[in-house]
Amino acid sequence: MKSDRRHELQQNALDSELGKLLSFLKRRGNQILTILLVLGVIATGIYYVRKRAATQKAETRMQYDQVLQSRAPIxxxxGGLRSLADQDDDKWVAAMSCVQVGNLCLVKSLQADMSAGARKELLDEAEVWYRRAIERFANENLAVAKAHLGLAKLAEDRGDLQAAEREYRAVSNVPGMTGQPVLEEARAALERLTAIQGPVAMATSRPAPASQPASQPATQPASASRPAEE
Known part of the structure; x- marks a missing residue:
């Protein structure tokens, strides 16, 4: 009897709770439905925004690859890389485009018919683009490392070997560059600079020769009595 009574009480409590829930749904059903619809619209919007961003990013990467592989005039x-450097869909492409603009300016400055003034302008422009990659895209490590490498080459071209060494060393300080060709190139360049500057440093540190005595010893024969060489 007690178990039957307990079961009846539990059933009555459950019926009561269900009744309260149904009553609540009747009163708030429209509001709940509206909230669910709004959440559904928001979720759908987020999905399409992310899908569109992914599509734009893929298209931007494809444009970047096409410019690099193009045989169009320099x-x-x-111009194409400058446009990619200004877009916001893909930060990696923007950073790498800055570096590539600097590289192409450096290549163009080596053309045989380039005047000294035009060459200087191109080298200055290359420096601007390299520094832009470093300053605006500090989190894009590969682009930052390549930009430091470009600045090092510019410094070498200008004869500033100390600045070149500083920029080559900066490549080693960029995180995540282990195994990257840019790091190997920077290390090889540092070894080359060390080999170039080594003999100069040794020559400047050599002690000065001892001074000659003011007068010759009395026992030394006079130079006039030395026999003439055949």
Whole structure:
């Protein structure tokens, strides 16, 4: 009897709770439905926004690859990379485009018909783009390392070997560059600079020769009595 009574009480409590829930749904059903619809619209919007961003990012990467592989005139390629450097869909592409603009300016400055003034302008422009990659895209490590490498080459071209060494060393300080070709190139360049500057450093540190005595010893024969060499 007690178990039957307990079961009846539990059943009555459950019926009461279900009744309260049904009553609540009747009163708030429209509001709940509206909230669910709003949440569904928001979720759908987020999905399409992310899908669109992923599509734009893929298209930007494809444009970047096409410019790099293009055989178009160098000025046309520089123009395409400048546009990619200004877009916001893919920060990696923007950073690498800055570096590539600097590289192409450096390549263009080596053309045989380039005047001294035009060459200087191109080298200055290359420096601007390298520094832009470092300053605006500090989290894009590969682009930052390549930009430091470009600045090192510019410094070498200008004859500033100390600045070149500083920039080559900066490549080693960029995180995550282990095994990257840019790091190996920077290390090889540092070894080359060390080999170039080594003999100079040794020559400047050599002690000065001892001074000659003011007068010759009395026992030394006079130079006039030395026999002439055949």
């Amino acid at each position: 000025d046309e390629r520089i």
